[in-house]
Amino acid sequence: MLAACGQTTSTDNSGASQESSNENASDALAITDPQVPDIDLSAYDISQSKLGTVNSDGLREITAIADLTPHSELLEYVEPALEAAGLKVVLVATAADATTLEKTQNGEIDFNFYAHWPYVNDQNETNGFTIVNAGDIHVEPIRAYSDKYTSADEIQDGDVVAIPNDATNEYRALKILEDQGLITLDDSTDSTLSATVDSIVSYEKQIEIVELDSAQIIPTKDDFDFFITNTNKALEAGITSNVLFSESGENNPFANIIAVAQGNENDPAILAVVAALRSDAVKKFIEEKYNGAVIPAE
Template structure:
């Protein structure tokens, strides 16, 4: 009897041990969705996935490098820098000593866009160099005009006067057309299809004007040596000449609007679209009008 009693107690103790051991194993092997598993994971780990962490990280601003002439192009770009910064674009303005290098720099991917030229000039250089460029927007016109240190009005232009004009094809044509509009010369027909002309294309010159073909950048410096010179407004501003002293100038309907140029295919880049949008905004129009007056005319 005594032996049976102890055997019964031993069996009870063994059963109790097995039950406790089974409960512990169940807790340790509980699935992740069970209360036991959830308790072992912190609230932050439960709610924030790696994808969510990545999307929460701040995006780095894009950098856009734009080559430009010093005046007014670079000044206008400096004005829009804060506007682009608000849209996540860091604008870097690149000014080269020789504006003629801005198209090669774009072609060689040293810059993302340039802003210094008009369509006739671009067309003439594209054909010569084979550039695959695209125009994204037009921003302003710099009306060329006749400037002089000797004459006070168009009526003072004497017979045989010497006029300096730009020697690059598109601006030379532009200067001769301006003289034609003023009744000083007449060009042969059909030149409007090429945007190119030289003094050899003059068919009527009642005042027997003489022409000196000069590099555009040096035109302000030759003013003391000629009766007058037809100069681009940006060069007038750079030289510190008052643009209001022009004897006559182009009107606001000039087709020579200065443009943003990119490599073909880049016109759909988000940064380029944002640049175009701010450059034709009311803020930029007011800035141009307030700062430059008659010297620079918004083309939008």
């Protein structure tokens, strides 16, 4: 079992947080299929890694922060293959928070696995970080859910929808509203991958859009006719709301990544983690376990 310590806070790709306990994390990390995945990491000489330390079992230990679902679950799945290659990933937290990227930047952890590149790049520019993308792993397509409706065709004038209020995920939410023919966005938003309600040039359906902190959307979902959130939030919360429509995974720029401090992207330990998570075995695991709520990156 991947090690995790302390009480953690769960975030979506935007960095918004909510409380989560280590006990719940352990339950959710349990993989029902004990079969060791068929992943060949023989091309990576972990003994040449400059990261982490070698433990008493002779395994090189590196540290990471990863969100619970699906990130930590995927790391749990590839753990036997990594250990066979001489590598152990120690999760210092099973969820990210606002300090995770700073900890990656200053070397307190060796990698993080919770966010997509547009978010990380935005944080680089805002904070002066130089974190880089070591590899795209999976897409969590943002989705519209409802406890009131079973189809997008039922959406009416006057309906109220909650959407995340951080720059990248708000764009994603508004974009799928546009794709459904409910609104039209300014053309410039597609090049910047950023939008707010001020970017709406017309409403084809007279809906009211409420911008909320991502962590508040699911707890307050009963206040809205439908709501838009990241699928990892829906998976972690175990919601059974109807899916009205979803972002496409094809050519999606919002793949969740293995993020590392600049200069560590070619370290053998990081290359092995990325290779394991991008393996055919993991792609199959994702497709079978998450039923479209998580999609392997291209």
